[in-house]
Amino acid sequence: MSKQKIKCDCGHVNPIGTVLCESCGxxxxxxxxxxxxxxxxxxxxxxxxxxxxxQTYSKSIIDKIWSFFSSVKVGVWLIVLALIASMLGxxxxxxxxxxxxxxxxxxxxxxxxxxxxxxxxxxQLGLHNLYSSLWYMILIALIGVSLVIxxxxxxxxxxxxxRHQKPxxxxxxxxxxxxxxxTEEVTDEELEKIKANLKQSRYKIIEEDGHILAEKGRFSxxxxxxxxxxxxxxxxxxxxxxxxxxxxxxxxxxxxGEQKAVPGTDGxxxxxxxxxxxxxxxxxxxxxxxxxxxxxxVASNYQTDVVIYKADKxxxxxxxxxxPMQEASIRMNEPLKFDGYSVYQSGYQLNEFNSxxxxxxxxxxxxxxxxxTFTVDLTKPESEYVxxxxxxxxxxxxxxxxxxxxxxxxxxxxxxxxxxxxxxLVYPPGSDDSEISFVGIGRNIDATGENEYKxxxxxxxxxxxxxxxxxxxxxxxxxxIGAAIFMIGVMQGMYFQHRRIWINRKEKGLLLAAHxxxxxxxxxxxxxxxxxxxxxxMVDDQQELDExxx
Amino acid sequence: MDLLDLSSTALYxxxxxxxxxxxxxxxxxxxxxxxxxxxKADKIAITLTIIGFIAQIVYFITRWIVSGHAPVxxxxxxxxxxxxxxxxxxxxxxxxxxxxxxxxxxxxIAMIIIAYASMFPTDVAPLVPSLQSHWLYIHVTTVALGxxxxxxxxxxxxxxLIKQIDQxxxxxxxxxxxxxxxxxxxxxGFVIITSSFNLAGYKATFxxxxxxxxxxxxxxxxxxxxxxxxxxxxEGVMSPLFDAPTWFQGEDAGRKFNTVLWSIITGSILYLIxxxxxxxxxxxxxxxxxxxxxxxxxxxxxxRSVTIGFxxxxxxxxxxxxxxxxxxxxxxWGWDPKEVWALITWFFxxxxxxxxxxxxxxxxxxxxxxxxxxxxxxxxLIVVNLVFAGLHSYA
Ligand code: HEM
Numbered sequence: 025m026s027k028q029k030i031k032c033d034c035g036h037v038n039p040i041g042t043v044l045c046e047s048c049g050x051x052x053x054x055x056x057x058x059x060x061x062x063x064x065x066x067x068x069x070x071x072x073x074x075x076x077x078x079q080t081y082s083k084s085i086i087d088k089i090w091s092f093f094s095s096v097k098v099g100v101w102l103i104v105l106a107l108i109a110s111m112l113g114x115x116x117x118x119x120x121x122x123x124x125x126x127x128x129x130x131x132x133x134x135x136x137x138x139x140x141x142x143x144x145x146x147x148q149l150g151l152h153n154l155y156s157s158l159w160y161m162i163l164i165a166l167i168g169v170s171l172v173i174x175x176x177x178x179x180x181x182x183x184x185x186x187r188h189q190k191p192x193x194x195x196x197x198x199x200x201x202x203x204x205x206x207t208e209e210v211t212d213e214e215l216e217k218i219k220a221n222l223k224q225s226r227y228k229i230i231e232e233d234g235h236i237l238a239e240k241g242r243f244s245x246x247x248x249x250x251x252x253x254x255x256x257x258x259x260x261x262x263x264x265x266x267x268x269x270x271x272x273x274x275x276x277x278x279x280x281g282e283q284k285a286v287p288g289t290d291g292x293x294x295x296x297x298x299x300x301x302x303x304x305x306x307x308x309x310x311x312x313x314x315x316x317x318x319x320x321x322v323a324s325n326y327q328t329d330v331v332i333y334k335a336d337k338x339x340x341x342x343x344x345x346x347x348p349m350q351e352a353s354i355r356m357n358e359p360l361k362f363d364g365y366s367v368y369q370s371g372y373q374l375n376e377f378n379s380x381x382x383x384x385x386x387x388x389x390x391x392x393x394x395x396x397t398f399t400v401d402l403t404k405p406e407s408e409y410v411x412x413x414x415x416x417x418x419x420x421x422x423x424x425x426x427x428x429x430x431x432x433x434x435x436x437x438x439x440x441x442x443x444x445x446x447x448x449l450v451y452p453p454g455s456d457d458s459e460i461s462f463v464g465i466g467r468n469i470d471a472t473g474e475n476e477y478k479x480x481x482x483x484x485x486x487x488x489x490x491x492x493x494x495x496x497x498x499x500x501x502x503x504x505i506g507a508a509i510f511m512i513g514v515m516q517g518m519y520f521q522h523r524r525i526w527i528n529r530k531e532k533g534l535l536l537a538a539h540x541x542x543x544x545x546x547x548x549x550x551x552x553x554x555x556x557x558x559x560x561x562m563v564d565d566q567q568e569l570d571e572x573x574x
Numbered sequence: 575m576d577l578l579d580l581s582s583t584a585l586y587x588x589x590x591x592x593x594x595x596x597x598x599x600x601x602x603x604x605x606x607x608x609x610x611x612x613x614k615a616d617k618i619a620i621t622l623t624i625i626g627f628i629a630q631i632v633y634f635i636t637r638w639i640v641s642g643h644a645p646v647x648x649x650x651x652x653x654x655x656x657x658x659x660x661x662x663x664x665x666x667x668x669x670x671x672x673x674x675x676x677x678x679x680x681x682x683i684a685m686i687i688i689a690y691a692s693m694f695p696t697d698v699a700p701l702v703p704s705l706q707s708h709w710l711y712i713h714v715t716t717v718a719l720g721x722x723x724x725x726x727x728x729x730x731x732x733x734x735l736i737k738q739i740d741q742x743x744x745x746x747x748x749x750x751x752x753x754x755x756x757x758x759x760x761x762x763g764f765v766i767i768t769s770s771f772n773l774a775g776y777k778a779t780f781x782x783x784x785x786x787x788x789x790x791x792x793x794x795x796x797x798x799x800x801x802x803x804x805x806x807x808x809e810g811v812m813s814p815l816f817d818a819p820t821w822f823q824g825e826d827a828g829r830k831f832n833t834v835l836w837s838i839i840t841g842s843i844l845y846l847i848x849x850x851x852x853x854x855x856x857x858x859x860x861x862x863x864x865x866x867x868x869x870x871x872x873x874x875x876x877x878r879s880v881t882i883g884f885x886x887x888x889x890x891x892x893x894x895x896x897x898x899x900x901x902x903x904x905x906x907w908g909w910d911p912k913e914v915w916a917l918i919t920w921f922f923x924x925x926x927x928x929x930x931x932x933x934x935x936x937x938x939x940x941x942x943x944x945x946x947x948x949x950x951x952x953x954x955l956i957v958v959n960l961v962f963a964g965l966h967s968y969a
C-alpha cells in the first residue's frame with residue numbers, strides 16, 4: 025500500500041488508501057485489493073473507491089479496533105448474536121412473568137420446581153433475567169459502537185467524494201462500470217437532445233468540456249446513515265431512561281374513600297380514590313352470546329374515579345393543605361396525566377373489608393342482646409377498645425387474610441384484609457380477668473368453652489381497592505424522535521436510488537456508463553428513454569455477461 | 575341473512591375465488607412469455623384474485639360492524655387478516671412485475687393460512703379492557719400487513735429454491751427444501767384432520783388444575799395427549815396416552831399440543847401419499863413449473879418485498895406496538911415473549927439487508943434467508959402462542 029498521498033495522472037491528489045481516483049475515477053494501482061477489484065471485470069462502486077480509515081491503517085491497536093467494528097461482517101455477527109441471545113430468554117418465562125398463582129415465586133425455587141434440571145441451569149446461567157443482564161446490554165452496546173464506527177468510516181469519505189465529482193472520467197473507470205456502451209459517431213444535436221431528455225427525467229447535470237455527469241437521488245445515499253443515527257438516538261434514550269431524572273415508576277394500592285400522597289412526587293400531590301368500577305360485557309348481548317358461553321364473563325371496563333390534590337408546600341411537621349386540582353376517571357388505555365405524571369389503572373381487588381363492628385352478648389342469651397358494641401377499622405386496628413358500658417377489649421392478634429398454614433397454625437396469607445380474623449381478649453366491666461375469643465368470618469371459637477360472653481359480627485363495610493401505577497418517562501420523546509429518524513432514513517435509502525450517468529466525449533463518438541446503488545431495472549429504463557431518437561447505443565449489462573461466462 | 579352470516583359467506587367466497595384464480599394462474603404456465611404482454615388466462619386470474627380480495631374486505635367490514643371492533647383480536651381474526659395481507663402483497667407485487675407464476679404459489683399459501691385460521695373458534699368475542707384501543711387495530715393491522723409482504727418474499731424465495739436447486743441428486747439442500755414443503759403439507763394435514771373431526775362432532779371434556787382452580791377444556795380431536803394432570807370426564811372416548819409437560823405455559827396448552835401431534839401425523843401420511851403418487855421429491859415435481867421464470871427476477875422480487883415489508887413491520891410490530899403498550903400498561907416495552915420474537919424477526923431481516931450489501935449473498939443464500947425469516951414469523955404466530963405464557967396468549 026502506498027504510504028503517501030497519491031497523485032493521479034489527471035492531476036488530482038488523493039488521500040492514502042484511495043481505490044478509485046476521486047476526480048477521474050481511474051483505478052489506483054496497488055490499491056485494488058482493498059475493494060476486491062483485481063481480476064474482476066467490474067469495479068466495486070459501493071463507496072466510490074474512497075479511502076476508508078478502516079481499510080487504510082492497521083498499525084495501532086486503535087486502528088485494529090476501528091477496522092474490527094467498521095466491518096459489516098462483524099456488525100451482522102453482532103446482530104445475529106443478539107438475535108440468538110434474545111431467543112434464549114424466551115425459553116422459560118422471565119422472572120417478572122413468573123405467574124402470580126405459582127406455588128412459590130422465588131426464582132431460586134420456581135425454575136427448578138417447574139422445569140427440572142433445565143430450569144435450574146436456566147436460572148443459574150441468569151437467563152431468567154436475561155434482558156437486564158450485563159452481557160446482554162454489552163452485546164447491544166457493541167452493536168451501537170459498531171453502528172457509529174462503521175457509519176463514520178464510510179459516511180465522511182463518501183460525502184467528500186460525491187461532493188468533488190468531476191464529469192470527466194478515465195476510460196478504465198467507465199468501461200468497468202456494470203452498464204456501459206461506446207458509440208462511434210454522435211452529433212452535437214443528439215447530445216443536446218440527450219441533455220434535454222436527462223433534464224426531463226429530473227437528472228441534475230454537471231458539464232465540463234463537453235463531458236456530462238447526470239445525477240439524481242444522491243440524498244438516498246445518506247439513508248443508511250440517517251437510519252443508523254435514529255438507532256443511536258434510541259440507544260441513548262435507553263441510557264437516559266435508566267436515570268431517575270428521566271424515569272420514575274411507583275405502584276400504589278388505594279382503597280375507595282382513601283386519600284394518599286402520590287408516591288414519587290415528594291408529597292407534592294395527593295390522590296383520592298372515590299370509586300372503583302368494574303363492569304362486564306352484557307351476557308345477553310346477542311353478538312357475544314356464543315363467546316361468553318364458551319369463555320365465561322368478560323370484563324369490559326376497569327375504572328378508578330379519582331381526585332388529584334396539589335399540596336401546599338408542607339412546612340416540616342405541619343399537615344399539608346390540599347387544593348383539589350383535577351377530577352378524572354382512570355381507565356385501562358386511558359391513563360390520567362397531570363403535570364408530567366401519568367397514572368395508570370393497573371390492578372384491583374374487589375371487596376376488601378374496611379371495618380367490622382362487633383357486639384358483645386351473653387353466651388347463653390338466645391336473643392343475643394348486645395351489651396356493648398365496638399368497631400375495628402381494619403386499615404388502622406387499635407390495640408385496645410374501651411367501651412361505653414364498661415367492657416374493655418384488647419386486640420391480641422389480627423390476621424388480615426386468615427388461613428391455616430401447613431402446620432395447622434393460623435396465619436395471614438397477605439397483608440390485605442380479604443378474610444380478616446381476630447383474637448380478642450374481653451374484659452367484663454370491673455374485671456381484670458379476660459376471656460379469649462377467636463372471631464372470623466363464619467367462625468367464632470371459644471377456646472376454653474367456658475366463656476361467659478361471646479362476640480358476634482354485627483356489621484361490616486367493604487370496599488374495592490385500586491392498584492395504580494404512577495410514573496413519568498421524560499425519555500419517551502427521544503425514543504419517538506429516534507424511531508421517526510430511523511423510519512425516514514430507511515425510506516430515504518430504500519425507496520430512492522442514487523443514479524449516475526456519465527457521458528464522456530471521445531473524438532467523434534462518446535462513452536456512456538451508468539451506476540446505481542439499487543434497482544438496475546429502473547436505471548436501464550431511464551437510459552432507454554434518454555437515448556431515444558438518437559444514434560447512441562444502449563448500454564450493455566456487463567454483469568449479466570459475467571454470470572453467463574461463469 | 576344476518577350480517578354475521580354475510581360476513582362468513584364473503585370469506586368463504588374469497589377462499590373459493592382464490593382457488594379458482596390459482597388454476598387460471600396455473601393455466602399460464604404453458605404460455606412461454608414471461609414479459610408483460612399477457613394472455614387471457616392471466617387477466618382472468620388476476621381479476622378473480624382482486625374480486626376475491628374485495629370479498630375478503632367485505633368479510634372484514636361486516637364483521638367489524640357486527641362486533642363493534644376491528645376483527646383482529648383473536649387467533650382466527652388475526653390469521654385470516656394475515657392471509658388477506660399476503661394476497662394484498664401479491665396483488666401489489668403483481669401489478670409491478672406482472673409475474674403470473676407468483677400467483678400459482680402465493681395464492682395457495684394464502685389459502686392454507688386462511689384455512690388454518692378458520693380452525694380456531696370463530697365466535698365474535700367481546701374485548702377485554704386492555705384491548706379496547708384504536709392503537710390495537712393500528713398495531714395489529716400494520717403488523718399483519720408487514721408480515722404479509724414479508725410472506726411474499728418467502729413465497730418468491732421458495733420459488734427460487736425450487737427452480738434452482740439441483741434435483742438430480744439427493745443433497746442437503748434438497749432435504750431442507752423438502753422439509754419446508756413438508757411443513758406446508760403438515761399445515762394442510764391440520765386443516766383436514768380438524769375439519770373432519772369437527773364435521774363428525776367429536777367432543778371430549780377434560781378437567782385440570784390451573785393454579786388453585788379446576789378448569790375444563792373441550793377437545794375436538796381424540797386425545798393423544800391430555801392436559802397436565804387432567805382427568806377425562808366424557809365417557810366412551812379415547813383416553814390420552816400421556817399428559818402435556820408442565821412447561822407448556824400457554825392457555826389450554828394440552829389441547830393445542832394434541833392438535834399439533836394430530837397435524838403432524840396426518841401431514842406425514844399425506845406427504846407419504848403424495849410421494850408415492852409423484853415417485854419423486856415434491857420439489858423435483860414442482861421444478862418444471864418454473865422453467866420459464868428468470869431466477870434474477872425472482873431474486874429481485876424477493877429483495878423488493880423485504881424492502882417494503884421490513885419498514886412496514888418495523889412500524890407495526892415495534893413502533894405502533896410500543897405506543898399502544900405505553901398507553902395500555904405504561905411501559906412501551908416489557909420483554910414479553912411475543913415482543914421479543916418481534917424483535918428477533920426485526921434483527922433477522924436487518925441481518926438479511928446487511929448481508930445483501932455483499933455480492934455473495936444474492937440468489938440462493940438470500941432465498942434461504944427469506945424462507946427462514948418467514949419461518950420465524952410463523953414460529954411467533956404458532957409456537958409462541960402454544961408454549962409461552964404471556965400478555966399476547968389471547969391471540
Ligand atoms: C439492529 C441494527 C441495525 C439496523 C436495523 C440497521 C439497518 C440498516 C438498514 C435498513 C440499512 C439499509 C440497507 C439497504 O438500503 O439495503 C443499513 C445499511 C447499512 N448498515 Fe445497518 N443497521 C443496523 C446495524 C448495523 C451495524 C451494527 C453496522 C456495522 C457494521 C451496520 C452497517 C451498515 C452499513 C455499512 C450499511 C450500508 C450503507 C451503504 O449503503 O453504504 N448496520 N442498515
